[in-house]
Amino acid sequence: MHFSSRLLEQAVEEFGRLPGIGKKTALRLVLHLLKQPNSDVSRFTHSIDQLKEQIRYCKTCFNISDHDVCEICAAVKRDHAMVCVVEDTRDVMAIENTNQYQGVYHVLGGLISPMDGVGPSDLKIDALIERLKKDDVREVILALSATMEGDTTIFYLYRKLKDFNVQISTIARGIAFGGELEYVDEVTLGRSIATRVPYERNIG
Amino acid sequence: MHFSSRLLEQAVEEFGRLPGIGKKTALRLVLHLLKQPNSDVSRFTHSIDQLKEQIRYCKTCFNISDHDVCEICAAVKRDHAMVCVVEDTRDVMAIENTNQYQGVYHVLGGLISPMDGVGPSDLKIDALIERLKKDDVREVILALSATMEGDTTIFYLYRKLKDFNVQISTIARGIAFGGELEYVDEVTLGRSIATRVPYERNIG
Numbered sequence: 015m016h017f018s019s020r021l022l023e024q025a026v027e028e029f030g031r032l033p034g035i036g037k038k039t040a041l042r043l044v045l046h047l048l049k050q051p052n053s054d055v056s057r058f059t060h061s062i063d064q065l066k067e068q069i070r071y072c073k074t075c076f077n078i079s080d081h082d083v084c085e086i087c088a089a090v091k092r093d094h095a096m097v098c099v100v101e102d103t104r105d106v107m108a109i110e111n112t113n114q115y116q117g118v119y120h121v122l123g124g125l126i127s128p129m130d131g132v133g134p135s136d137l138k139i140d141a142l143i144e145r146l147k148k149d150d151v152r153e154v155i156l157a158l159s160a161t162m163e164g165d166t167t168i169f170y171l172y173r174k175l176k177d178f179n180v181q182i183s184t185i186a187r188g189i190a191f192g193g194e195l196e197y198v199d200e201v202t203l204g205r206s207i208a209t210r211v212p213y214e215r216n217i218g
Numbered sequence: 219m220h221f222s223s224r225l226l227e228q229a230v231e232e233f234g235r236l237p238g239i240g241k242k243t244a245l246r247l248v249l250h251l252l253k254q255p256n257s258d259v260s261r262f263t264h265s266i267d268q269l270k271e272q273i274r275y276c277k278t279c280f281n282i283s284d285h286d287v288c289e290i291c292a293a294v295k296r297d298h299a300m301v302c303v304v305e306d307t308r309d310v311m312a313i314e315n316t317n318q319y320q321g322v323y324h325v326l327g328g329l330i331s332p333m334d335g336v337g338p339s340d341l342k343i344d345a346l347i348e349r350l351k352k353d354d355v356r357e358v359i360l361a362l363s364a365t366m367e368g369d370t371t372i373f374y375l376y377r378k379l380k381d382f383n384v385q386i387s388t389i390a391r392g393i394a395f396g397g398e399l400e401y402v403d404e405v406t407l408g409r410s411i412a413t414r415v416p417y418e419r420n421i422g
Contacts, residue, residue: 016314018276018307019284025269028262032247038400041308043236047266048273048282055270058232059263062251065229066259069252072222078252080223103222104245110220196242 015041074145076121076138078103086110086118093117095152098207099142099171101125101159104196109157112204117155120145125163126170134170142171146178153181155210159195172213183210219245278349280325280342282307290314290322297321299356302411303346303375305329305363308400313361316408321359324349329367330374338374346375350382357385359414363399376417387414 015037017023022044029040047055071077072084079085086092086106096117100106106119122137145151156171158164168184175182186206195203219241221227226248233244251259275281276288283289290296290310300321304310310323326341349355360375362368372388379386390410399407 016311018288018290018310019269019273019282021265021269021272021284022282022307025265028265031258031262033250034243034246039238041311042238044266044269045306045308046237048270052270054235055266058235059267061225061229061232062248062259063263065223065225065248066252066256068225069223078223078226080225084222086222102249103226104249106222107220 071121075119076123076141077106077119091116095150096155097142097145097151097153098155098157100157101164101195105157108196108198108200108203109207112200112207114204114207117153122167125158125161126167127163137167139171139174143174146175146180151178151180153183155183155185155207156213157185157195157207161194164195168213182213184213185210275325279323280327280345281310281323295320299354300359301346301349301355301357302359302361304361305368305399309361312400312402312404312407313411316404316411318408318411321357324358326371329362329365330371331367341371343375343378347378350379350384355382355384357387359387359389359411360417361389361399361411365398368399372417386417388417389414 015023015026017026025044026037026040029035029043030037032040035043047058068080070079070082072079072087073082074087075084077084077086081088087094093116097120098109098115098117099120099122100109101122101124103121106121109115109119120138120142122139122142124132124137126132126134126137146154154175156168158167172182185203186209198206219227219230221230229248230241230244233239233247234241236244239247251262272284274283274286276283276291277286278291279288281288281290285292291298297320301324302313302319302321303324303326304313305326305328307325310325313319313323324342324346326343326346328336328341330336330338330341346358350358358379360372362371376386389407390413402410
């Protein structure tokens with residue numbers, strides 16, 4: 015592309031670094047921002063800067079939060095003996111949207127993926143084990159995507175957790191193989207949590 | 219969506235205001251930025267703030283520029299008696315990419331579109347007429363998209379410009395009807411400039 019302005023080129027380059035945003039889309043987005051009032055554009059950039067500077071993670075479940083302890087972990091009426099293990103905050107949002115779950119969460123921050131260089135130590139697995147040692151947990155639900163990485167992580171977690179006195183469940187596989195958890199419709203996802211099965215039955 | 223953080227929700231809302239970016243995509247992009255180093259994120263937002271604050275438009279052709287006069291208008295070796303009228307800076311970039319054109323440009327900043335409330339006075343049409351009065355222009359090429367709005371704008375411009383002593387051309391309609399100029403492939407676009415025809419022949 016021949017850019018008539020270096021400032022324009024830089025902004026397009028930065029937008030083009032975002033996942034799924036090509037050069038043409040980046041240019042379209044930047045030109046759109048150029049047409050907006052100054053106040054709208056500075057509100058856009060400020061919201062990102064502020065999020066990045068002030069973001070915190072719940073010290074119990076590691077979900078994104080504005081406080082040291084997230085609203086779910088702080089809620090008295092939730093069942094703190096039931097811990098749902100998920101990949102990231104999008105999965106928490108997806109499960110909350112089903113209104114089927116009253117327990118708490120544990121956000122791993124990813125899945126084990128040797129291809130991407132993500133090992134168990136890159137995830138909040140040790141923190142989950144500490145949580146099981148310290149808190150009175152009755153059941154751990156492994157709600158991970160039905161992908162290779164999800165299955166690998168479930169297998170790893172099961173081996174780590176099976177000696178604790180907790181029920182380990184996985185969400186029912188009504189989810190199509192290869193399906194990413196966050197894109198599953200609410201009815202299917204809600205039902206798969208309601209009809210979760212003990213891990214032993216799943217592999218047996 | 220149930221957001222666990224108001225800061226996260228705000229940033230997702232801001233991203234979701236961009237054209238073609240839905241809520242799910244906005245969330246994906248914001249979570250991607252959250253995972254990047256601070257320096258990368260501040261470079262992203264700074265590039266947008268800087269562009270918005272420092273952007274200038276060439277006082278001759280109204281293309282986006284870092285200077286009062288853009289590089290194309292400042293270039294001595296270009297043919298300043300040939301003015302190519304385009305909708306926006308993306309069209310300048312598309313035509314420059316063909317390497318078929320050695321004249322200069324005039325960027326209207328849009329097309330006449332009664333549906334969107336865009337009239338002739340919202341575009342740089344008066345400035346184009348002043349330019350024809352002041353400068354020694356031999357030919358005006360109307361290189362606008364083959365859409366209803368493009369045709370309307372061409373018709374309006376032709377009536378305004380026909381009494382000047384200039385050749386008025388439109389780019390050859392090798393472009394499919396309804397085609398947006400910026401998405402045309404370089405060969406077609408280059409040829410359509412090379413084989414441009416006088417406006418009279420196009421309507422006759």
